[in-house]
Amino acid sequence: MASRDFSTIAIRAGYNSADHFHSVTPPIYQTASFDLEDIDRTRRLWTGAEAGGIYSRVGTPTGAILEARIAELEGGKAAVALSSGMAAISYTLLTLTNQGTNIVAGSSLYGASELALSDFYPKFGVTTKFVKDRSNAQEYEDLIDENTRAIYVESISNPNIELIDIDAIAAVAHKHGIPVVVDNTVATPYLFKPFEHGADITVYSATKEINGHGNVIAGLVVEKGDFEYDKEKYPQFYKKEWKMRDLEDNSRSAYEFIPGAPVIATLKIFFAEFFGGALGSFESYLVLQGLSTLPIRLDRKLETIKKVIEYLENNEHVEWVRHPLAKGSPYRALADKNFPKGPGALLSFGFGGTREQLGKFIKALNNISYHVNIGDVRTLITNSAENTHSELTPEQHELVGLPKNLLRISIGLEAAEDLISDLDQAFEKAFA
Numbered sequence: 050m051a052s053r054d055f056s057t058i059a060i061r062a063g064y065n066s067a068d069h070f071h072s073v074t075p076p077i078y079q080t081a082s083f084d085l086e087d088i089d090r091t092r093r094l095w096t097g098a099e100a101g102g103i104y105s106r107v108g109t110p111t112g113a114i115l116e117a118r119i120a121e122l123e124g125g126k127a128a129v130a131l132s133s134g135m136a137a138i139s140y141t142l143l144t145l146t147n148q149g150t151n152i153v154a155g156s157s158l159y160g161a162s163e164l165a166l167s168d169f170y171p172k173f174g175v176t177t178k179f180v181k182d183r184s185n186a187q188e189y190e191d192l193i194d195e196n197t198r199a200i201y202v203e204s205i206s207n208p209n210i211e212l213i214d215i216d217a218i219a220a221v222a223h224k225h226g227i228p229v230v231v232d233n234t235v236a237t238p239y240l241f242k243p244f245e246h247g248a249d250i251t252v253y254s255a256t257k258e259i260n261g262h263g264n265v266i267a268g269l270v271v272e273k274g275d276f277e278y279d280k281e282k283y284p285q286f287y288k289k290e291w292k293m294r295d296l297e298d299n300s301r302s303a304y305e306f307i308p309g310a311p312v313i314a315t316l317k318i319f320f321a322e323f324f325g326g327a328l329g330s331f332e333s334y335l336v337l338q339g340l341s342t343l344p345i346r347l348d349r350k351l352e353t354i355k356k357v358i359e360y361l362e363n364n365e366h367v368e369w370v371r372h373p374l375a376k377g378s379p380y381r382a383l384a385d386k387n388f389p390k391g392p393g394a395l396l397s398f399g400f401g402g403t404r405e406q407l408g409k410f411i412k413a414l415n416n417i418s419y420h421v422n423i424g425d426v427r428t429l430i431t432n433s434a435e436n437t438h439s440e441l442t443p444e445q446h447e448l449v450g451l452p453k454n455l456l457r458i459s460i461g462l463e464a465a466e467d468l469i470s471d472l473d474q475a476f477e478k479a480f481a
């Protein structure tokens with residue numbers, strides 16, 4: 050097939066209506082399990098020789114459409130749809146590691162990811178070393194040792210909207226035979242394709258911009274498919290597993306189960322089976338529906354955010370604005386190089402007033418909602434230090450550069466003029 054534009058793939062990839070009673074939209078399979086028909090088909094289904102539903106804990110036909118679609122959008126070999134972004138992140142990192150191994154991670158990560166790496170994965174014998182300057186490839190290299198099994202970074206950090214040079218970090222990681230996992234949630238593959246910059250695996254909270262309507266919790270993992278995992282470092286991908294056997298009852302390794310994509314094979318066969326957490330059919334349907342309008346939603350938001358940045362930069366009650374397109378941003382050059390469409394619809398700014406005034410300001414907003422999510426059709430605001438990143442200690446806030454007066458705005462689809470007049474009247478009330 051001729052190569053297709055992102056917008057066409059976002060609507061059509063992975064779906065053949067003839068396989069689903071000619072339904073125009075991907076159907077919702079609201080069932081726990083599927084009729085297996087006969088024992089030969091059962092065998093084909095369990096060995097992966099035939100695609101189809103078995104039991105919804107390990108995946109659904111609607112989820113399979115989403116997986117095929119995101120893999121094609123991203124230019125990856127295979128994908129898996131999971132029940133949340135945190136499931137996608139944790140399962141991926143625990144697949145790549147074993148007891149006694151470690152991860153090298155960028156600084157200034159999403160709060161739950163940061164805490165999972167620093168405090169929770171150690172329960173499984175997996176530790177993390179964090180770089181201080183997330184954009185300095187040398188720092189990642191300095192932290193890599195013989196037990197490092199993954200580099201973990203976010204392409205656009207939340208809430209500080211910092212960018213990183215993934216090409217440089219991937220070059221360092223690959224020199225040491227380590228894959229790079231990128232949380233590309235804020236960027237989405239529409240604005241940035243990590244695989245074109247050396248990354249090996251992408252993880253998403255599809256709860257955010259990919260779905261885009263604030264009505265589902267979902268996660269995605271995509272594997273590029275050409276990273277060569279060393280046998281000594283990653284024995285888990287070479288171990289012959291009965292659970293991955295073929296039609297002739299030959300045990301297979303994760304590498305053999307999905308050639309080139311041992312991480313996705315492991316996630317599907319072991320993590321979905323033993324930890325649960327495959328994305329449900331209804332949730333997959335909602336993500337597919339949202340995904341089909343991703344390009345036009347982001348195009349509009351990228352126009353709106355420029356106007357909001359300009360307004361905030363000229364407001365006397367705003368101390369600073371963080372976004373690569375804001376004046377004086379150290380990320381402007383990287384944004385121009387890697388984000389030709391624009392570096393995302395998330396910004397943060399320093400509120401130049403007291404905590405009480407900040408409370409009044411948030412309370413006075415009418416067209417901007419106060420909640421923790423991002424990537425919605427609605428414009429959302431949050432005071433990250435007391436909300437999305439409240440699990441971090443004040444010292445950790447200091448470390449990740451998250452001041453108490455930081456307000457994060459996730460741009461929605463309302464008219465820019467309405468958002469600006471709403472901000473304006475809220476500033477007036479807060480400083481009256």
Ligand SMILES: Cc1ncc(COP(=O)(O)O)c(C=O)c1O
Pocket residue numbers: 133134135136159162203207232234235253254255256266267268423
């Ligand atoms: C950048 C980023 N990654 C991951 C997550 C976790 O996603 P979920 O809430 O779908 O588990 C979030 C959630 O806010 C996020 O902002």
